[in-house]
Amino acid sequence: MIETTSPSTPFIAKPAPIDVALQQEVELFYYWEAKLLNDRRFPEWFALLADDIRYCMPIRTTRVLRESHHEYTGPNDYAHFDEDAVYMRQRLRKITSDVSWSENPASRTRHIISNVMIVDGEHPGEYQVSNVFVVYRNRLERQVDIFAGERQDLLRRTDDDRGFEIARRTILLDQSTVLSNNLSFFF
Amino acid sequence: MTNLQSGSTPAGKSSRWADADIAALVDEKNGRLDPQIFTDQAIYEQELERIFARSWLMLGHETQIPNAGDFMTNYMGEDPVIVARQKNGDIRVFLNQCRHRGMRICRADGGNAKSFTCSYHGWAYDTAGNLVSVPMQQEAFPKLKKEEWGPLKARVETYKGLIFANWDADAPDLETYLGEAKFYMDHMLDRTEAGTEAIPGVQKWVIPCNWKLAAEQFASDMYHAATTAHLSGILAGLPEEVDITDVAPPTTGIQFRAPWGGHGTGFYINDPALLLAITGPKIAGYNTQGPAAEKASERLGSIERGAQVTAEHMTIFPNCSFLPGLNTVRAWHPRGPNEIEVWAFTIVDADAPDDIKDEFRRQSMRSFSAAGVFEQDDGENWVEIQQVLRGHMARSRPFNAEMGLGETREDHPDYPGTISNVYSEEAARGLYTHWVRMMTSPDWATLNATRTPQLDAASA
Numbered sequence: 001m002i003e004t005t006s007p008s009t010p011f012i013a014k015p016a017p018i019d020v021a022l023q024q025e026v027e028l029f030y031y032w033e034a035k036l037l038n039d040r041r042f043p044e045w046f047a048l049l050a051d052d053i054r055y056c057m058p059i060r061t062t063r064v065l066r067e068s069h070h071e072y073t074g075p076n077d078y079a080h081f082d083e084d085a086v087y088m089r090q091r092l093r094k095i096t097s098d099v100s101w102s103e104n105p106a107s108r109t110r111h112i113i114s115n116v117m118i119v120d121g122e123h124p125g126e127y128q129v130s131n132v133f134v135v136y137r138n139r140l141e142r143q144v145d146i147f148a149g150e151r152q153d154l155l156r157r158t159d160d161d162r163g164f165e166i167a168r169r170t171i172l173l174d175q176s177t178v179l180s181n182n183l184s185f186f187f
Numbered sequence: 188m189t190n191l192q193s194g195s196t197p198a199g200k201s202s203r204w205a206d207a208d209i210a211a212l213v214d215e216k217n218g219r220l221d222p223q224i225f226t227d228q229a230i231y232e233q234e235l236e237r238i239f240a241r242s243w244l245m246l247g248h249e250t251q252i253p254n255a256g257d258f259m260t261n262y263m264g265e266d267p268v269i270v271a272r273q274k275n276g277d278i279r280v281f282l283n284q285c286r287h288r289g290m291r292i293c294r295a296d297g298g299n300a301k302s303f304t305c306s307y308h309g310w311a312y313d314t315a316g317n318l319v320s321v322p323m324q325q326e327a328f329p330k331l332k333k334e335e336w337g338p339l340k341a342r343v344e345t346y347k348g349l350i351f352a353n354w355d356a357d358a359p360d361l362e363t364y365l366g367e368a369k370f371y372m373d374h375m376l377d378r379t380e381a382g383t384e385a386i387p388g389v390q391k392w393v394i395p396c397n398w399k400l401a402a403e404q405f406a407s408d409m410y411h412a413a414t415t416a417h418l419s420g421i422l423a424g425l426p427e428e429v430d431i432t433d434v435a436p437p438t439t440g441i442q443f444r445a446p447w448g449g450h451g452t453g454f455y456i457n458d459p460a461l462l463l464a465i466t467g468p469k470i471a472g473y474n475t476q477g478p479a480a481e482k483a484s485e486r487l488g489s490i491e492r493g494a495q496v497t498a499e500h501m502t503i504f505p506n507c508s509f510l511p512g513l514n515t516v517r518a519w520h521p522r523g524p525n526e527i528e529v530w531a532f533t534i535v536d537a538d539a540p541d542d543i544k545d546e547f548r549r550q551s552m553r554s555f556s557a558a559g560v561f562e563q564d565d566g567e568n569w570v571e572i573q574q575v576l577r578g579h580m581a582r583s584r585p586f587n588a589e590m591g592l593g594e595t596r597e598d599h600p601d602y603p604g605t606i607s608n609v610y611s612e613e614a615a616r617g618l619y620t621h622w623v624r625m626m627t628s629p630d631w632a633t634l635n636a637t638r639t640p641q642l643d644a645a646s647a
Contacts, residue, residue: 176391183557
C-alpha cells in the first residue's frame with residue numbers, strides 16, 4: 001500500500017552495505033525489467049509481477065512545510081494507480097490489443113533506473129528496494145514526456161530464472177500536476 | 188507534454204470578434220461547427236471574460252474542506268482562487284491574488300490555515316478573504332482603507348454537495364442556472380438522504396486540447412463509447428473468455444439537452460451490456476440491485492432512474508463534467524485555446540458500505556483517470572484533433588454535428604428538457620448554441636432575455 005511519508009521507513013537511515021553479488025543481481029533484474037518495458041515485451045514484463053502485486057502511484061500535492069506530511073495521498077485516497085493483479089491483467093489486455101489507441105501506435109519509452117538501495121524485507125528472500133527512475137516517452141510525431149521519481153519496491157526471490165518477482169511497487173512521481181495527456185504505460 | 192507549448196499558436200484574429208462573426212461559427216440548424224472555435228486566441232480571451240467570468244463554475248465538494256480553516260486552491264478559468272471553510276460553516280471563494288502587487292496569496296494545493304500571508308510584502312488575509320494586516324501600515328500606508336483592498340470575492344452556492352462559484356453579481360442563482368439539469372444531476376447526488384462525500388485526493392493532468400472538446404464529449408457523446416474510442420477499455424474489463432466482438436453496444440437510452448443553459452447528459456436505460464466493463468460487477472450490483480438501488484428508486488421516483496440508468500455522461504456548462512454511476516467529477520480548466528488541465532475527484536454515497544466506497548475509488552481510477560483504461564484514449568483523440576487544427580485547410584471547413592438533427596421531443600412523460608436518442612449530437616448543439624449566447628451577450632440581463640417564454644414555463 002501507499003506510504004504516506006517519503007522516504008519510506010526502511011530508508012530513513014543509511015542502509016548497511018550488502019553483498020555485492022546481491023546488489024548486482026537486483027540491479028540486473030531492474031535493467032532487464034526496463035528492457036522488457038522499453039521493448040514492449042509486456043507479457044514477459046507482466047510475468048515479473050507477483051500474484052499479490054500492489055502497484056501504486058499516490059497523488060503528490062504541493063503543501064506548506066508545516067503540512068508536508070500531507071504531501072502524498074494516503075492508502076485509501078484517490079491515486080494515479082492502485083492496482084492488484086486482476087487490474088494489472090486488465091491493463092495488459094488493453095495495452096496488447098490492437099485497438100488501444102493511446103498505445104497503438106506505441107509510445108517509445110526509455111526507463112533509466114539508478115540509485116538502487118537494498119535492505120532485507122520482513123520475510124526471508126524479500127528485499128525492500130529504493131530506486132529512482134527517469135522515464136522518457138516519445139510518441140507519434142513529436143510528443144515528449146519526461147517523468148522522474150522514486151520506486152519503492154518489495155522484491156521476492158523466486159526459484160526460477162526470473163530471480164525475483166515484484167510484490168509491491170509504490171511510485172513516487174516528482175509531479176503534482178501530471179504533465180502528460182495520459183499515463184498509458186508502466187513505470 | 189511539450190509539443191504544443193513549444194510550437195506557435197495558429198495565428199487568429201488579434202482584434203475582438205464581432206457578435207455576428209461569433210454567431211456565424213455555430214450553425215445550430217444544420218449542425219455545423221467552425222473549427223476556429225477550438226483554436227483562436229482572441230475567441231479564447233473572450234471566453235475567459237464572457238463565459239468563465241460569468242458562469243457558475245464547479246470548484247469541488249463540500250466534504251473536501253469539512254473543518255473551519257480548511258481550504259483548497261482551484262481555478263475559475265485561468266484565475267486562481269482560494270476556497271475556504273469559515274468558522275460558521277460557510278464557504279468563501281476569493282481570487283488568489285494580493286491586491287498590492289498581484290502576488291499569489293496562497294501557493295499550496297490545500298490545507299488548514301488561520302490566515303493567508305502574501306510572501307512578497309506580508310499583506311495578510313483572513314480565511315474569508317479580508318485584508319486584515321498590512322506590515323508597517325502607519326509608516327507605509329497611513330491612508331489605506333483595508334476594507335477596500337481585499338481580493339476579489341466570488342458568489343458561492345452549493346448543489347447537493349458540489350461547490351460552485353460565480354464572479355457575476357447579476358447571474359441567476361445556481362438552481363436557476365442549473366435548471367432541468369438538476370433532475371439528472373440527482374442520479375448521482377441524491378440517491379440517499381445521506382448525500383455524497385468526496386474520496387480525498389484530486390488528480391490533475393494536462394491535455395493539449397481545447398476545453399470544449401472535453402466538455403462537449405461528456406455532454407453529448409455516447410457515440411464514441413459505443414463505436415471505436417473505448418474498445419480497448421471495454422476489452423480490459425471483460426471476462427477473459429469474452430472478446431470485444433462478442434459484445435453489442437446498447438441501443439436503448441436517451442439524451443438530454445438543456446432547453447437553455449448549455450448542459451447535457453445521456454445514458455442507457457435497462458441495457459447493462461457495457462456496465463460490467465465500465466464499473467466492474469460490484470458497483471454494477473450496488474447501482475442496480477439491493478437496498479441502495481431501491482432507496483435511490485424511491486427518492487428519484489422510479490426504478491428506471493434509480494436502478495436502470497447506466498453509463499451516464501454529463502456536462503454542466505461550461506466545464507464541469509461527471510459520470511453518474513462511476514462518480515468521477517471533474518473540471519476542464521482552460522489553459523489557452525490549445526490546452527486544458529483536468530482536475531478530477533470521485534464521490535460516493537456517504538452511507539455506502541466501506542468496501543463499496545473503496546470499490547468506487549479503485550474502479551474510477553482504473554477506468555476514468557489519467558491512467559484510466561478508458562480515459563487514456565480520450566486524451567489521445569483530443570490531442571490529435573488539436574494538432575491537426577494547426578493547419579489552415581483543416582480549419583477551413585465546418586465539422587459535422589448533425590447527428591439526431593430534428594429528432595427531438597420536449598414532451599417526454601418521464602424526462603424533462605429536450606430529449607433525443609442516446610446517440611445524438613443535440614446536447615452538443617445545445618452547448619455550442621449557449622456558447623454563442625454567452626459570447627455575444629454583454630450582460631446577464633441580455634442573456635436572460637434569450638430564454639423563450641415557453642421554455643421558462645417548461646422549467647418552472
